[in-house]
Amino acid sequence: MMQAFVENSSLTFWNYFHSFSLLIKVIWIIILIEIILIICSVIYLNLIRKRFQQKNQKEKLLIEKYQEILINYIYLTADENEEKIKIKKQLVKAIKNNLDRKVIQELILKLHYELSGELATFLEDLYHDLGLVKYSLKKLNSSLWYIKIKGIREVTQMKVKNVYTETLKLINHENKLLRSEAQLTMVKLYQFEGLKFLDHLEFPISEWQQIQLIEEIQYIRNQEIPDLTNWIHSKNDTVICFILKLVHLFNQIQLKDELIKLVMHPSEKVRRTTISVLGYFRILEAKTILKQIFKNSTPETQHYIMNALSDLADKKDVPFFEKHINHPDFEINQIAIKTLKDLKPFLLTVNLNK
Amino acid sequence: MKEKVVLAEDDKTLTLLLKFRLEKEGYETFIVADGNEAKKVIEAVNPDIILTDIMMPFSSGLEVISYVKDTLKRDTPIVVFSVAGQEEMVLKAFSLGATDFMAKPFSPNELIIRIKRILIMKNR
Numbered sequence: 001m002m003q004a005f006v007e008n009s010s011l012t013f014w015n016y017f018h019s020f021s022l023l024i025k026v027i028w029i030i031i032l033i034e035i036i037l038i039i040c041s042v043i044y045l046n047l048i049r050k051r052f053q054q055k056n057q058k059e060k061l062l063i064e065k066y067q068e069i070l071i072n073y074i075y076l077t078a079d080e081n082e083e084k085i086k087i088k089k090q091l092v093k094a095i096k097n098n099l100d101r102k103v104i105q106e107l108i109l110k111l112h113y114e115l116s117g118e119l120a121t122f123l124e125d126l127y128h129d130l131g132l133v134k135y136s137l138k139k140l141n142s143s144l145w146y147i148k149i150k151g152i153r154e155v156t157q158m159k160v161k162n163v164y165t166e167t168l169k170l171i172n173h174e175n176k177l178l179r180s181e182a183q184l185t186m187v188k189l190y191q192f193e194g195l196k197f198l199d200h201l202e203f204p205i206s207e208w209q210q211i212q213l214i215e216e217i218q219y220i221r222n223q224e225i226p227d228l229t230n231w232i233h234s235k236n237d238t239v240i241c242f243i244l245k246l247v248h249l250f251n252q253i254q255l256k257d258e259l260i261k262l263v264m265h266p267s268e269k270v271r272r273t274t275i276s277v278l279g280y281f282r283i284l285e286a287k288t289i290l291k292q293i294f295k296n297s298t299p300e301t302q303h304y305i306m307n308a309l310s311d312l313a314d315k316k317d318v319p320f321f322e323k324h325i326n327h328p329d330f331e332i333n334q335i336a337i338k339t340l341k342d343l344k345p346f347l348l349t350v351n352l353n354k
Numbered sequence: 355m356k357e358k359v360v361l362a363e364d365d366k367t368l369t370l371l372l373k374f375r376l377e378k379e380g381y382e383t384f385i386v387a388d389g390n391e392a393k394k395v396i397e398a399v400n401p402d403i404i405l406t407d408i409m410m411p412f413s414s415g416l417e418v419i420s421y422v423k424d425t426l427k428r429d430t431p432i433v434v435f436s437v438a439g440q441e442e443m444v445l446k447a448f449s450l451g452a453t454d455f456m457a458k459p460f461s462p463n464e465l466i467i468r469i470k471r472i473l474i475m476k477n478r
Contacts, residue, residue, distance in 0.1 A: 067367045071374050107367055114368045117461030 055099075062103040066094070070107055074122060091130055105132050109157060127158045140166050145175040152178075156185045164190065171197045180209050187216045192226045199230075204238040214245060225250050232258050237267040244273045248280055256283045263289050271297075272304045279308030287312050291320055299329055306335040313339050356382040357473060358399055362392035362406040362418060363435065372405070375462045381469075389413025393421045400428070402476070403469055407435045408443050416446055423451035431472045435460070 017025065073087045095101040105127075112123040127133065139151025140163065148170065155163050167189070170182035183205070186194035205213070231243040232255065240262070247255055262274040263286065278286040287309065294305050306324070309317065321343070324336035359381045363369045369385050376383045384399055386392045388411040396404060396418070404422065408415040415434055422428050431453040436444050444455050454468055 063366075067370055071367075071371050074371065075374055075378065110365070111367050111371065112459075114365065114459050115371075115461065116459040117463060119462060120459065 059099065059103060062100060063107065066091075066100075066104050067107055070104075070111070073126075074119065088129065095130055095132065095135075101132070101135060104130070105135065105154075108132070109154060112157060124158050128160075133158065133160050136160065137163065137166070140170075145173070145178045148173075149178055149181050152181050152185050156188050159189065161189060168197060168200065171200060172202045176203075179203060180206075180212070183209065184212060184216060187213055187220075191220045191222055192217075192224070195226065195231075198234065198236075198239050198242075201236055201239060204236065205242050206238075210238070210242045210245060213242065214249065217246065218249075225252065228252060229255060229258055232262065237265075237270050240265070240267070240270045241273045244270075244277050248277050251281075253281050253283075256281065256285065259283065260286050260289060263293060268298065268301060272301055275301070275304040275308045279311040282312055284312055287317070302329070303331050303335075306332050310335050310339040313343060315343055318343055356380060357403070358382045358384065358401040359469070360384045360386065360392065360396050360399065360401040360404045360406075362386045362389065362404070362410060362415070364388060364407060364410050372462060372465070375466065376469075379466055379469075387411070389415070389418050392418045396422060396430070397426060401430060403473060404430055404432045405435065405465075405469075406432060408440055408447065409437075416443065416450060419447055419450040419452055431476055433465075433468060433472070 017028070020028070069087060069090070073084065073091075076084050076087070091104060095104055108123050108127050112120055112127075115123070133155070136151050136154035136158070137160075139147050139154070142148055142151065152167065152170065154160075155167075163185075167182050167185050170178055171186065173179050173182065183197060183201075186197045188194075225246075228243050228247060231239055232247075234240050234243070244259075244262075246252070247259070256278075259274055259278055259281075260283070262270060263278070265271050265274065275290065278290070290305050290309055290312075294302060294309075297305060309320070313321065318340065321336040321340045325333055325340065327333040327336065357380075359376050361369060361372055361376070361383055363372070363385070364387050366387070369387070373383045373385050384395050384401065386395050390412040392404075392406060392410070393413065404418070406415040406418050410418075413421075419432050419434070422430055422432065432447075432451065434444065434447045434452045434455040435458055436447075436455055437458045444452075447455060453472055456465060456468070
């Protein structure tokens with residue numbers, strides 16, 4: 001009887017459905033499909049959520065497991081060598097599994113970030129011994145830029161030295177962040193030797209990147225500064241500006257002839273930076289050329305020249321500064337007056353009264 | 355009797371590592387992961403020395419120092435952990451009564467030496 005009722009009702013629904021116009025039928029079908037899609041999506045999302053929860057739970061357990069193992073391993077003494085070998089074998093085996101490896105790798109990197117001294121060196125050695133370097137290097141070959149950055153940060157943090165070629169390839173990557181990270185890695189890992197990346201650099205180095213590079217360079221303990229002459233003639237103007245900052249930082253005054261030549265460089269930025277460095281080093285030979293280019297320079301560059309000439313000035317330069325004490329540019333006439341005041345206070349009073 | 359150390363730090367791995375080391379050196383170690391918990395444990399166990407991170411959930415290391423020095427009125431030595439760029443916070447910590455500070459990354463060996471030195475000075 002029940003079956004007859006079901007058959008009857010489905011038949012009724014079918015007849016009812018057939019009585020609709022085509023448009024209504026289509027709308028019904030679309031609604032039905034959407035309901036089915038929504039139900040499927042909810043089920044799918046729930047499954048994904050569950051999977052994520054399970055994965056997170058598993059990861060949490062693994063973190064607890066491996067942090068205990070790692071800490072035990074770190075504090076094992078020399079006479080507990082057997083235990084050391086056993087734990088190391090266990091870790092080597094574990095890193096074959098993706099999730100376990102991710103946990104172990106992150107634990108070592110995180111701990112290394114917080115520690116210094118012999119424990120930091122110990123963790124670097126462990127990272128190498130467990131073969132985790134291989135997985136960091138794999139990231140460098142990824143097609144995704146952010147994975148490459150992750151890899152490059154890992155190798156830098158763990159002081160992996162055999163990545164010169166791989167890193168050099170990335171210094172001209174189309175992604176700016178990756179480029180910056182690769183350039184910093186070159187300096188962090190290879191110190192002054194790493195500056196050779198400047199020979200191959202096709203992109204400009206931003207001011208911020210220059211600051212970061214200089215910050216890293218200042219940490220270099222080796223004081224054997226390389227010859228910076230070649231980079232002074234680079235085709236990349238930002239490389240020249242960066243090198244000029246290094247010339248200033250490391251007092252490379254022996255490059256004064258090269259610096260004087262740079263005053264005529266086509267790039268205004270290079271000219272300005274050079275003029276500042278010339279003033280800082282008090283290179284008297286630069287005075288003539290600075291005076292020569294003063295007239296045809298832009299107002300901003302004229303400020304740089306005046307400042308440099310003010311640093312270099314002696315009594316012979318009094319006529320030059322006198323010529324500019326009534327210059328329409330306030331900054332220029334101020335520098336001229338101030339310099340004259342330092343050089344010849346009495347003469348300045350007379351000229352101003354005139 | 356073992357000297358008591360309260361270690362307030364929200365990085366669990368670092369906490370475990372330091373706890374292991376402190377216990378190896380013979381200290382009784384109480385670990386807490388946030389500032390509020392730190393205040394409760396400090397009040398309850400009255401430690402010989404407190405090691406605290408500056409940045410912690412709920413209450414910062416600075417609040418913990420203030421609580422120990424101003425509310426509990428205890429002169430327990432406090433060593434503060436900081437990271438680069440927290441110089442202002444370190445100065446505040448000192449003005450609130452911190453005894454010493456260590457900038458991360460730091461060496462656990464150095465930390466132990468500092469703890470021993472501080473406790474010797476305290477017990478004189």
